[in-house]
Amino acid sequence: MTEQLPDLPSIARLSPRVVRILGGNPSKFTLQGTNTYLIGQGHKRLLLDTGQGEPVWAEALKKTLADEKCAIDKIVLTHWHPDHVGGVKDALKLPECSDSKVFKNQPTADQEAYADGEKFATEGATLRAFHCPGHTTDHMAFVLEEEDAMFTGDNVLGHGTAVFEDLAAYMDSLDRMKEQFSGRAYPGHGAVIEDGKAKIREYISHRKQREDQIIAVMKDEAPKEDGQGWKSMSMVKIIYKDYPEHLHGPAEGSVLHVLKKMDGDGRVKKNDDGTWSLTKKAAL
Numbered sequence: 429m430t431e432q433l434p435d436l437p438s439i440a441r442l443s444p445r446v447v448r449i450l451g452g453n454p455s456k457f458t459l460q461g462t463n464t465y466l467i468g469q470g471h472k473r474l475l476l477d478t479g480q481g482e483p484v485w486a487e488a489l490k491k492t493l494a495d496e497k498c499a500i501d502k503i504v505l506t507h508w509h510p511d512h513v514g515g516v517k518d519a520l521k522l523p524e525c526s527d528s529k530v531f532k533n534q535p536t537a538d539q540e541a542y543a544d545g546e547k548f549a550t551e552g553a554t555l556r557a558f559h560c561p562g563h564t565t566d567h568m569a570f571v572l573e574e575e576d577a578m579f580t581g582d583n584v585l586g587h588g589t590a591v592f593e594d595l596a597a598y599m600d601s602l603d604r605m606k607e608q609f610s611g612r613a614y615p616g617h618g619a620v621i622e623d624g625k626a627k628i629r630e631y632i633s634h635r636k637q638r639e640d641q642i643i644a645v646m647k648d649e650a651p652k653e654d655g656q657g658w659k660s661m662s663m664v665k666i667i668y669k670d671y672p673e674h675l676h677g678p679a680e681g682s683v684l685h686v687l688k689k690m691d692g693d694g695r696v697k698k699n700d701d702g703t704w705s706l707t708k709k710a711a712l
Contacts, residue, residue, distance in 0.1 A: 433587055434619060436460045438488050442620055443575060443612075445469050445553045447496065449488050451479025453511060459587055459617040462511045465579065466492055467572070470551025472501045475528070476570065476579055477616065478515030486518040499524040502548055504555070505532040505539075506581035506616060507567040533559070533566040544568075555579070560605050562598025563590060569605060577612040578605065578624055584631060586618020595635070595689040602632050638686050641667050643695070646706050657705035660684050 438450045451462035464485070465476040473496075479485040493499065503525070505513050513532070519525045530539045531548070542548075544559035548570075555570040563582045570579040583590055583601060592598040606628040613624030621627045645666050646658055660683050661676065668679045687704055690696045695710035 433460055436619060438484075439492055442614070443577075445574065446572070446614065447492060448614075448620075449479075449485065449492055451511065451515070452482035452484035452488070453480050458511055459585065461617070463614070463616055463618070464489075464515070465614060466496070466498075466500070467555065468498070468550035468553045471498050472550060473498050474502045474504060474548055474550045474553065474555065475500045475519065475525070476504050476555075477506055477512045478503065478519050480511040481514035481518060483518075485515055486522070489515075489519060490522055490524075493522065493524045500528050502550070503528050503530045504542070504548055504570070505530070506569070506579070507564045508532070508534060509564065509582070512582075512616065533557075533568050542568075558605065558608055560601035562592045562594055562601045564593060565597075567601075569608075571608050572614075575612065576610050577614060578609040579614045580605065580616065580621075580624070582616040584613055584615055584621070584624070584628055586615045586621055588618075589631065589634060592685065595685040596692050599632065599635060599689070602628050602635075606632075635686075638667075638682070639690060639695075642683065642686055642690070643706065643710055646696070646704070646710075656699040656701055657703035659703055660687065663704075 436450060440448045442448050445468060447466040449464045450460060451464060454461045462479045464479055467474045467476060503519060516530055531542045532539045535541045542557055544557055546557045548555040554573040558569045558571060560569050560583055561567050567581055569581050606625050610625060613621035613627055642663060645663050660680050664676050664680045664683055668676060687696055691698060695707055696704050697707055698704055
């Protein structure tokens with residue numbers, strides 16, 4: 429990312445039923461830090477994600493619970509990545525969280541399983557789990573029914589674009605996510621997105637643009653090396669020609685994700701020599 433990120437306060441009330449607590453772990457991968465959310469309006473509330481275990485986050489959570497005069501009885505985790513689950517033990521050490529149950533889509537010891545469509549209700553707020561793999565296989569988003577909003581986890585971010593394990597699964601998830609709500613998106617990293625559906629459509633358009641660029645390169649230019657087709661890095665050097673060369677390596681990983689998806693769609697094929705070629709389907 430090259431854009432300047434806006435400053436976010438470590439603790440912020442975002443709506444009558446949502447308080448964001450930053451994880452205290454800013455980086456180029458986590459943006460301003462992992463967003464964790466205290467959800468509800470009564471004495472017992474729900475905590476969504478826990479950061480990666482930074483002491484500053486535990487202190488911020490403790491302060492928030494005191495200011496809100498509330499406790500937590502459910503801790504729900506969107507996915508397994510360490511920057512979302514690392515603070516569970518610290519949260520459970522707090523008196524206000526000591527009786528909390530921990531829920532995860534793929535649970536480990538001392539965690540309870542939850543499933544696609546499962547609802548978590550607390551005073552003033554109802555969350556509905558929505559399985560949307562792509563960033564990880566276990567990734568869940570949550571619809572906040574009272575606000576027609578969605579906690580999008582790491583599939584949709586407040587700034588820039590998201591990373592993913594499986595582009596085909598990710599694109600399918602984005603298509604389904606945008607039909608689940610009409611309001612805000614509360615992302616796993618970055619600022620609140622006021623028009624969540626529009627942001628998801630923007631993500632989909634961006635990914636489709638990359639596919640179109642790859643096809644255009646393969647149609648309109650001759651391969652730059654001997655072999656049956658294109659090497660992925662040769663495509664990168666054309667598509668990302670205006671980017672610094674040190675970014676070409678990460679960009680190649682992104683291009684390979686797109687090629688793998690397009691291979692599954694039947695629009696490109698991987699040749700025996702490791703190069704890539706268009707199929708007749710893509711030429712139409």
